[in-house]
Amino acid sequence: MNRILPLIAGAACLAAAAPALAAPASNSSCFRMRDMHNHSVVDRNTIYAAVGMHDVYRITSSNACFAAKWSSDPLITRVVAGSDIVCKPIDLDLKVGGSGGVSPCIVTGIQKLTPAEVAAIPKKLRP
Numbered sequence: 001m002n003r004i005l006p007l008i009a010g011a012a013c014l015a016a017a018a019p020a021l022a023a024p025a026s027n028s029s030c031f032r033m034r035d036m037h038n039h040s041v042v043d044r045n046t047i048y049a050a051v052g053m054h055d056v057y058r059i060t061s062s063n064a065c066f067a068a069k070w071s072s073d074p075l076i077t078r079v080v081a082g083s084d085i086v087c088k089p090i091d092l093d094l095k096v097g098g099s100g101g102v103s104p105c106i107v108t109g110i111q112k113l114t115p116a117e118v119a120a121i122p123k124k125l126r127p
Helices: 006-020 115-119
Strands: 034-041 045-051 056-062 075-078 094-096 105-110
Touching: 034 075
Parallel strands: none
Antiparallel strands: 034 045, 045 056, 056 105, 075 094
């Protein structure tokens, strides 16, 4: 009986935490990969990605995977560890397609831009 009680308590804790793991909190800077719908290439290490209706994220890589790529080249994403929720760089398995082939990206940064930062993006670089 003493062995069952800790298992029940552990299961209750997991059940209570499950809703928090299922979706990002509304005030967090996490997003679902499926909500990323457009992007623009800023430079060889950076893109702006449009997410949802109004959000823009700056995504940076350490390996120049966006070099010689265009904003029309497709982003290829893959679900990591069974979840499409992206909160930190390791959550985003990203590649960029195009006429030169597929370039894998080593994502080093994901930052949600403020409305003021989005407004400051030059028109030709807006996703």
